[in-house]
Amino acid sequence: MISYVAGTGAATGFTNAASTLGSPERFSGEGLIPGAVTPFQPAFRPDEIVSLGVGGSLVVTFDHDVTDDPRNPFGIDLIVFGNAFFTDSSFGVGVVAGLATEGGTIAVSADAVAWTTVRGLAADGLFPTLGYQDVGPYSTTAGQVPTDFLRPMNPTISFSSLVGLGYEALLDKYDGSGGGVGIDIGALGLSAIRFVRISGPTVSGFSPEVDAFSDVAALPPQADLDGNGVVGAGDLAMLLSAWGTSDPAADLDGSGMVGSTDLAFILSAWTMGATP
Numbered sequence: 001m002i003s004y005v006a007g008t009g010a011a012t013g014f015t016n017a018a019s020t021l022g023s024p025e026r027f028s029g030e031g032l033i034p035g036a037v038t039p040f041q042p043a044f045r046p047d048e049i050v051s052l053g054v055g056g057s058l059v060v061t062f063d064h065d066v067t068d069d070p071r072n073p074f075g076i077d078l079i080v081f082g083n084a085f086f087t088d089s090s091f092g093v094g095v096v097a098g099l100a101t102e103g104g105t106i107a108v109s110a111d112a113v114a115w116t117t118v119r120g121l122a123a124d125g126l127f128p129t130l131g132y133q134d135v136g137p138y139s140t141t142a143g144q145v146p147t148d149f150l151r152p153m154n155p156t157i158s159f160s161s162l163v164g165l166g167y168e169a170l171l172d173k174y175d176g177s178g179g180g181v182g183i184d185i186g187a188l189g190l191s192a193i194r195f196v197r198i199s200g201p202t203v204s205g206f207s208p209e210v211d212a213f214s215d216v217a218a219l220p221p222q223a224d225l226d227g228n229g230v231v232g233a234g235d236l237a238m239l240l241s242a243w244g245t246s247d248p249a250a251d252l253d254g255s256g257m258v259g260s261t262d263l264a265f266i267l268s269a270w271t272m273g274a275t276p
Helices: 167-174 233-241 260-270
Strands: 003-005 057-067 078-082 085-088 096-100 103-109 116-124 181-183 192-199 209-215
Touching (some): 116 181, 116 209
Antiparallel strands (some): 085 096
16 A cells, blocks of 8 residues: 545544455444345445545555466456445345445556546446455355455446346356456556556545456466457356367367366466455
């Protein structure tokens, strides 16, 4: 972390900026109202998120460059996690109705001198954090299958396409990801960054909260058999069509035969996606 300034209206007690370092929260409310972090039930403890307030700001630094890696899923390189959440049109069931977000302007830099603002995305916005793949929308216990905080959401998914979805359908959209706001630094004309700045609003009424940041992990290049930048169903289909042959394009382990080890490689890469 480089700096933190609590702005006007920052939530009392939510000013421990060090809480944004490390992994996003998977479980919140210990000792109060415990619950797994889901898109309907965000992290909310003072030691888990930091509040910015009007005119506030937070600057963090990674200990390595976050690069515009063409092997990153969907071209996303950086993920910002806030504590936005979906409102529920059928409370207790988990049907997406609205998005409770408080904004937050994101800017990135390679040297903490020249900053590039990320337009059209809010730090405390889409997509709300999901800690586990095997819990309900208001679970009071932790799950057994964690999501991948290094795997971004598909940026083509719009909020409007989520409205009305039930919880299981929503989990399908997350596809193993832990959510967060995904940023393609290449689209900003940058090849690498190391610093991220989140700024609060200039008018009262909103105070963005920030949980964490992550550097997306690149997919193994050889697992992307169809060359679309994502390891998925198309790659699996290509591997299965070459099963039992010596096809070098699908022989990922170099054994001379396409088989179970190659399949395991595809499946492990499917859900792959580092923290400051």
